[in-house]
Amino acid sequence: MDTLVYLKNVVTLQLDQQKCSGCKMCINVCPHEVFGFKDKKAFIAIKDHCMECGACKINCPEGAINVKTGVGCAAGVINGLLKGTEPSCDCSSKGNCC
Amino acid sequence: MLKREYIIGELDTIVGKVPQVSTTWSNTDVWSTIKVRWSIGRMNYKVKQGLYAVGNPDKSSSIFVTANYKLSFDHIRLALKGIDAWMLVLDTKGINVWCAAGKGTFGTKELSYRIKAHGLEKLVDHKKVIVPQLGAVGVAAHEVKSKTGFTVMYGPVLAEDIKAYISSGYKVTAEMRKVRFTLMDRVKLIPVELSYGKYYLLLVPAVFFILAGLNPHGYSIDLAWENGSLSIIYLLVAYFSGCVLTPLFLPWIPFRSFSLKGLFTGWLTAGIIFYFLSRSTNIIEIISWFLMMGSISSFLSMNFTGTSTYTSLSGVQKEMKISLPAQIIAAGIGFITWIILRFL
Numbered sequence: 001m002d003t004l005v006y007l008k009n010v011v012t013l014q015l016d017q018q019k020c021s022g023c024k025m026c027i028n029v030c031p032h033e034v035f036g037f038k039d040k041k042a043f044i045a046i047k048d049h050c051m052e053c054g055a056c057k058i059n060c061p062e063g064a065i066n067v068k069t070g071v072g073c074a075a076g077v078i079n080g081l082l083k084g085t086e087p088s089c090d091c092s093s094k095g096n097c098c
Numbered sequence: 099m100l101k102r103e104y105i106i107g108e109l110d111t112i113v114g115k116v117p118q119v120s121t122t123w124s125n126t127d128v129w130s131t132i133k134v135r136w137s138i139g140r141m142n143y144k145v146k147q148g149l150y151a152v153g154n155p156d157k158s159s160s161i162f163v164t165a166n167y168k169l170s171f172d173h174i175r176l177a178l179k180g181i182d183a184w185m186l187v188l189d190t191k192g193i194n195v196w197c198a199a200g201k202g203t204f205g206t207k208e209l210s211y212r213i214k215a216h217g218l219e220k221l222v223d224h225k226k227v228i229v230p231q232l233g234a235v236g237v238a239a240h241e242v243k244s245k246t247g248f249t250v251m252y253g254p255v256l257a258e259d260i261k262a263y264i265s266s267g268y269k270v271t272a273e274m275r276k277v278r279f280t281l282m283d284r285v286k287l288i289p290v291e292l293s294y295g296k297y298y299l300l301l302v303p304a305v306f307f308i309l310a311g312l313n314p315h316g317y318s319i320d321l322a323w324e325n326g327s328l329s330i331i332y333l334l335v336a337y338f339s340g341c342v343l344t345p346l347f348l349p350w351i352p353f354r355s356f357s358l359k360g361l362f363t364g365w366l367t368a369g370i371i372f373y374f375l376s377r378s379t380n381i382i383e384i385i386s387w388f389l390m391m392g393s394i395s396s397f398l399s400m401n402f403t404g405t406s407t408y409t410s411l412s413g414v415q416k417e418m419k420i421s422l423p424a425q426i427i428a429a430g431i432g433f434i435t436w437i438i439l440r441f442l
């Protein structure tokens with residue numbers, strides 16, 4: 001059980017290869033080996049492994065990556081539903097949150 | 099306030115006095131880690147933000163950035179045993195690197211501010227800081243560079259890989275970059291999951307216990323004892339199934355969606371209970387318990403998406419859209435059926 005995979009075909013990750021300068025930053029920060037590298041450009045290799053953490057998006061100097069980020073956690077989604085806001089977890093009250 | 103036993107001295111530097119930290123565990127550390135895992139008095143687990151020294155660092159020593167959550171801080175200082183280095187502790191309000199980065203408190207702004215505030219460009223001559231990779235969610239390396247001139251290098255995900263990282267000449271291997279979710283990781287999270295229910299864990303069984311005494315002729319304490327205690331067992335089994343079994347056996351339970359995994363463990367345990375323990379129970383009552391136990395286990399398992407390290411928001415939203423109403427309806431029908439059965 002090396003990699004656990006969550007639901008298929010739901011992830012919002014997008015990469016605009018036109019903008020990519022090949023700096024490999026996205027590869028450095030991704031915790032799930034989502035990106036590959038070919039012809040001096042990054043590409044999305046295994047999209048379903050993405051957890052939408054957004055590390056690649058904010059660290060891409062060219063703004064080539066887009067992903068809808070947020071806490072992938074049920075309590076956060078419920079929290080958001082109750083308050084009518086975006087999903088958010090209340091980290092201060094939980095020892096080891098999302 | 100915690101006694102700061104992990105401070106063993108003070109170093110005079112060009113930027114002023116810097117506290118020197120110990121790289122070993124004290125008994126207090128061990129005890130406070132146990133408490134924090136069980137979320138007891140968790141507010142005490144902050145360390146003071148700022149600059150710290152490990153060993154006797156100088157101008158060429160590396161700077162490791164971390165959060166002011168005591169466990170994050172501990173992991174780094176213990177991993178740096180035998181190494182001379184600086185530690186830059188960001189003010190994340192006592193929240194770990196991963197959570198704080200998600201919220202942005204462990205982020206570009208705070209990091210750039212501290213690099214400047216602590217005069218790091220005078221302290222070292224290399225202009226590099228090492229940020230744990232999980233902090234990348236909040237830190238934009240290129241912005242830190244343009245704000246401070248410092249290069250952010252993303253270090254390994256796990257503190258225990260720091261030694262290997264340093265000895266390989268600051269190279270992160272693909273292995274070090276990956277976030278895993280091992281059995282051990284999941285075992286450590288179980289206390290957090292178990293403490294999730296808090297007072298509901300007393301309230302809900304109490305309600306069932308009281309209601310169990312209802313009967314067509316009024317109320318019977320004997321019935322409350324008899325059926326009530328059974329109900330409590332069923333509820334606790336469902337709770338255990340969602341909070342312990344699902345996290346523990348996660349990779350081996352069929353289905354990808356957490357709510358289905360929870361339904362699976364919930365029904366499996368319910369099946370075992372009713373097969374071995376309560377065979378003579380009325381079939382309608384068994385169905386009502388399957389509905390309730392399945393929902394409870396499914397809901398609690400779904401909650402584990404919060405601590406798992408691979409679930410995406412889009413995925414969680416997708417599964418919840420169907421499973422949350424299903425859980426509520428199933429639990430509701432189960433509960434009402436169970437109540438009606440009291441009067442038949």
Ligand code: SF4
Pocket residue numbers: 015019020021022023024025026027041042059060061062063064065
């Ligand atoms: S971080 Fe952006 S520019 Fe750099 S390789 Fe990835 S996509 Fe390309």
Ligand code: SF4
Pocket residue numbers: 013029030031032033034035049050051052053054055056057067
């Ligand atoms: S959002 Fe996170 S998990 Fe997804 S590709 Fe980017 S860095 Fe990897």
